[in-house]
Amino acid sequence: MKTLQLVYVAHVCMLSGVVEEQASSQAATLRQLIDELDERYKGFCEMFVDAVTRQLRWDAAIYYSPPGAPPVSVVNLDQPVQDQAVITFW
Amino acid sequence: MKNRSNDTQILLRVNLSTGAVSREELPRDWTRLYLGARGVNSRLLFNEVPAGIDPWGDQNVLYIGTGPMDGLPVGNSRISIACKSPRGSVAEGSGGGFFGPELRRAGYDYLAIHGKAERPVYLYICDETVEIRDASHLWGLTTDKTDAALRSEICDPNFQFRYIGPAGENCVHASVIMGNLNNSAGRAGCGEVMGSKKLKAIAVRGTGGIRVANYAAFLDAYKEYRSRLDLTTSRDPWTPVWSVYGAPVLARLFTDMGSLMTFNAREMSWGRDKTARISAEVFLDDYVTKAKACFNCPWTACQKQYEIPKGKYKGFKGGNYWAGQPVVFGSSIDNDDLDLLLVISGLCNQYGLDIFHVGFTLSWAMECFENGLLTKADTDGLELRFGCPDPDGLVDLMRKIACKEGFGALLAMGSWEASKVVGRGAERFSLSIKGQELEAITERNNYMVALGVAVSEVGPDHTRWYPPYPCNPNLISKEELHELGVDLDLRKAFQGRNPEEKGKLLRWFSISRAIVESMPGCVFLVRDTLGLDLRPWWKLFGSATGLEMAYPDFVRAGERVFNLERAFNVREGFSRADDRPPIRMATEDVPHFGYPKLSPEVFEPMLDEYYEANGWSKTTSVPTAGKLAELEMSDVTVALQKAGVEVEP
Amino acid sequence: MKRIHVIEDLCNGCRLCQSFCSSLSEGVFSEYARIQVMKAAGEERDTPVVKCSGDCVRPIYKNEIPTCVAVCPTGALFYAEPQEAEEARREWENARRQHSLFKVIAPWKWPLPWKKQQEEAA
Numbered sequence: 001m002k003t004l005q006l007v008y009v010a011h012v013c014m015l016s017g018v019v020e021e022q023a024s025s026q027a028a029t030l031r032q033l034i035d036e037l038d039e040r041y042k043g044f045c046e047m048f049v050d051a052v053t054r055q056l057r058w059d060a061a062i063y064y065s066p067p068g069a070p071p072v073s074v075v076n077l078d079q080p081v082q083d084q085a086v087i088t089f090w
Numbered sequence: 091m092k093n094r095s096n097d098t099q100i101l102l103r104v105n106l107s108t109g110a111v112s113r114e115e116l117p118r119d120w121t122r123l124y125l126g127a128r129g130v131n132s133r134l135l136f137n138e139v140p141a142g143i144d145p146w147g148d149q150n151v152l153y154i155g156t157g158p159m160d161g162l163p164v165g166n167s168r169i170s171i172a173c174k175s176p177r178g179s180v181a182e183g184s185g186g187g188f189f190g191p192e193l194r195r196a197g198y199d200y201l202a203i204h205g206k207a208e209r210p211v212y213l214y215i216c217d218e219t220v221e222i223r224d225a226s227h228l229w230g231l232t233t234d235k236t237d238a239a240l241r242s243e244i245c246d247p248n249f250q251f252r253y254i255g256p257a258g259e260n261c262v263h264a265s266v267i268m269g270n271l272n273n274s275a276g277r278a279g280c281g282e283v284m285g286s287k288k289l290k291a292i293a294v295r296g297t298g299g300i301r302v303a304n305y306a307a308f309l310d311a312y313k314e315y316r317s318r319l320d321l322t323t324s325r326d327p328w329t330p331v332w333s334v335y336g337a338p339v340l341a342r343l344f345t346d347m348g349s350l351m352t353f354n355a356r357e358m359s360w361g362r363d364k365t366a367r368i369s370a371e372v373f374l375d376d377y378v379t380k381a382k383a384c385f386n387c388p389w390t391a392c393q394k395q396y397e398i399p400k401g402k403y404k405g406f407k408g409g410n411y412w413a414g415q416p417v418v419f420g421s422s423i424d425n426d427d428l429d430l431l432l433v434i435s436g437l438c439n440q441y442g443l444d445i446f447h448v449g450f451t452l453s454w455a456m457e458c459f460e461n462g463l464l465t466k467a468d469t470d471g472l473e474l475r476f477g478c479p480d481p482d483g484l485v486d487l488m489r490k491i492a493c494k495e496g497f498g499a500l501l502a503m504g505s506w507e508a509s510k511v512v513g514r515g516a517e518r519f520s521l522s523i524k525g526q527e528l529e530a531i532t533e534r535n536n537y538m539v540a541l542g543v544a545v546s547e548v549g550p551d552h553t554r555w556y557p558p559y560p561c562n563p564n565l566i567s568k569e570e571l572h573e574l575g576v577d578l579d580l581r582k583a584f585q586g587r588n589p590e591e592k593g594k595l596l597r598w599f600s601i602s603r604a605i606v607e608s609m610p611g612c613v614f615l616v617r618d619t620l621g622l623d624l625r626p627w628w629k630l631f632g633s634a635t636g637l638e639m640a641y642p643d644f645v646r647a648g649e650r651v652f653n654l655e656r657a658f659n660v661r662e663g664f665s666r667a668d669d670r671p672p673i674r675m676a677t678e679d680v681p682h683f684g685y686p687k688l689s690p691e692v693f694e695p696m697l698d699e700y701y702e703a704n705g706w707s708k709t710t711s712v713p714t715a716g717k718l719a720e721l722e723m724s725d726v727t728v729a730l731q732k733a734g735v736e737v738e739p
Numbered sequence: 740m741k742r743i744h745v746i747e748d749l750c751n752g753c754r755l756c757q758s759f760c761s762s763l764s765e766g767v768f769s770e771y772a773r774i775q776v777m778k779a780a781g782e783e784r785d786t787p788v789v790k791c792s793g794d795c796v797r798p799i800y801k802n803e804i805p806t807c808v809a810v811c812p813t814g815a816l817f818y819a820e821p822q823e824a825e826e827a828r829r830e831w832e833n834a835r836r837q838h839s840l841f842k843v844i845a846p847w848k849w850p851l852p853w854k855k856q857q858e859e860a861a
Contacts, residue, residue, distance in 0.1 A: 043854070088343055188754075335840075378842055381842070390813050
């Protein structure tokens with residue numbers, strides 16, 4: 001079980017209802033994390049995953065910070081998720 | 091007023107010293123060579139404002155330029171305002187609102203304001219009628235009161251205005267020219283120069299229309315352009331965010347990245363709690379009353395009017411909370427009270443003050459105060475510390491800066507000049523380049539920005555090379571990039587702290603932005619692939635004007651523009667030595683993130699690459715004769731040599 | 740019969756509607772159009788005034804929607820039967836009560852998912 005800091009920006013807050021939260025997760029990759037979040041916040045998948053390519057949508061962005069390091073823009077949804085990571089959904 | 095075609099460019103000259111008014115058609119090939127707006131202004135400025143003149147004197151010329159896209163639903167109909175800056179360089183800035191289309195519909199593409207009036211005046215333009223009218227009853231009024239006074243005395247709500255506030259009247263450093271209440275322009279010196287000419291405002295009404303050359307082709311080109319920007323089809327994560335919430339959204343991300351200037355950029359992270367309190371989300375929830383847009387903008391809510399809902403400042407109204415204010419009135423001065431932030435920002439608009447000048451001079455002063463270089467005796471008793479323990483004093487300071495009263499007089503000089511007065515090393519706290527304050531973009535972890543702000547001819551200005559981040563790499567192939575003349579390793583070029591390819595990247599975006607600003611087009615429209623792929627702009631330009639240009643010629647026009655601006659600067663004595671980072675960025679590492687300072691080992695090779703890519707001398711930055719000849723500007727070589735500037739072959 | 744309806748609160752004053760309408764018959768962009776946006780003093784309000792049935796001279800997207808409605812970025816204009824218009828208005832007011840985003844855009848113009856907190860009572 002991992003502990004993640006999740007930060008939601010702008011219109012993403014219309015799904016999450018909060019601007020940020022600490023969450024427990026079993027996700028191994030970002031893709032799995034999005035699926036987990038979609039169960040809690042219906043529409044999360046639709047907002048971030050392109051229905052056709054199954055990649056990150058053109059009009060969405062995710063920034064991933066490994067523990068203790070600054071955020072980097074995500075390209076590949078199958079990248080691993082580490083414990084104590086900070087993930088910003090844009 | 092008759093309808094006009096879109097293939098001529100008319101200049102209206104007004105001499106405030108003599109009262110003379112004249113019209114002339116600009117040379118026909120200027121459209122091909124310089125496009126319009128900023129491009130044509132750069133040529134006019136170089137031709138008509140000789141080296142060494144007093145920027146506050148009667149030989150300086152204030153140009154207000156539209157372009158072939160003004161009045162059309164492309165580019166948001168900006169205006170380019172240009173003159174010689176009191177800091178000696180080109181001063182050029184872009185403004186939004188509704189002034190541009192009105193000026194073109196009156197039959198004028200450019201205004202050139204020469205001379206100086208003896209007493210305050212405003213310029214009244216209504217189609218063919220051009221009058222210089224007394225403005226002594228307007229002098230001293232804030233911009234919102236000026237707007238209301240002009241609207242009621244002219245008795246026609248269709249008029250559009252541009253005006254200065256008390257800051258411009260008093261020639262405060264970096265003061266701006268405002269319009270439609272909250273649209274500012276010309277922070278590089280245009281407001282000061284307008285004030286020095288005793289020109290309070292320009293009122294314009296135009297009843298004509300603009301005929302595009304090929305309407306069917308224009309509509310097709312519009313649809314392609316609109317699809318890159320529209321909320322439903324734009325392939326850019328900034329589109330949904332910018333077009334409704336706005337740039338303050340960046341603050342929470344930037345604080346994590348070490349990109350948020352805090353305590354006068356001594357640190358680069360403010361923490362998520364504080365940034366959340368001044369966030370775009372809170373702003374939209376609690377303060378926004380209405381969305382506003384510039385002429386024909388395809389976005390929903392770039393500008394937003396606000397009203398403070400409760401508390402000490404309840405009822406205060408203002409507009410436009412964008413990328414600068416969360417930093418200059420937030421993290422940099424350590425103020426997390428959004429009410430106070432929005433009041434100060436609103437007052438800057440009312441007084442016609444530049445937010446970057448005010449914010450970074452305040453944080454400069456706070457650091458001086460912390461270090462004992464300024465005391466309460468200097469600050470009229472104001473406890474000028476980070477964290478803003480005296481918010482009422484800060485609010486009152488806006489008026490004092492605009493009116494150069496008391497302590498405001500020192501701050502009104504700008505942090506660089508004020509450092510000379512304070513002495514004792516105060517300049518190391520001044521976040522400025524060429525005497526002009528920075529904008530709020532990080533440098534020590536984004537080398538494209540570091541180079542871009544340093545070389546910018548008007549002082550730090552991101553709009554001249556935006557964006558400092560790539561579009562999605564899957565949107566545009568290497569082959570396509572090559573076809574477009576962009577021969578760069580984009581992935582490497584956009585790596586924040588890799589000095590390689592930065593010079594070449596900056597050259598490309600300097601060209602790209604020069605083209606778009608000469609259409610003219612708003613910087614926020616550089617979304618999707620519109621910064622790299624200029625073909626949509628080229629098609630719009632061609633169908634609107636009827637001018638057939640090969641794509642490489644269109645691109646070359648952009649290159650001419652910033653070469654002219656560089657030529658103006660070198661003729662005034664600017665050189666490689668002036669293209670450098672602020673002292674803090676060059677000498678201090680960023681704490682907590684380990685981003686090193688911009689040492690000469692890092693910076694100088696990037697500058698070399700930029701000059702070399704541009705065909706400029708590596709020692710002096712002067713464009714070479716070969717480059718100027720390639721750009722069909724050998725007359726510039728002659729003019730520079732005549733002025734005693736050495737031009738390498 | 741369908742007409743062009745207006746939600747004034749959503750108009751941001753861009754005048755895209757007015758610009759395009761003015762150009763449809765002759766390719767001349769001007770202020771003269773069958774929809775005009777009146778701007779109040781102090782930039783306090785923008786009001787589209789429609790003098791047209793919605794039969795575009797030349798709908799530029801070649802669909803059933805008048806050009807002004809098609810180019811409006813906020814959803815302040817929409818083309819509907821009167822009863823549909825009333826429903827749309829209620830839908831907007833309901834959405835605005837739930838999320839501040841809909842102060843500036845109509846829910847039918849926002850392309851991304853959002854959480855609908857409660858449905859209107861039937």
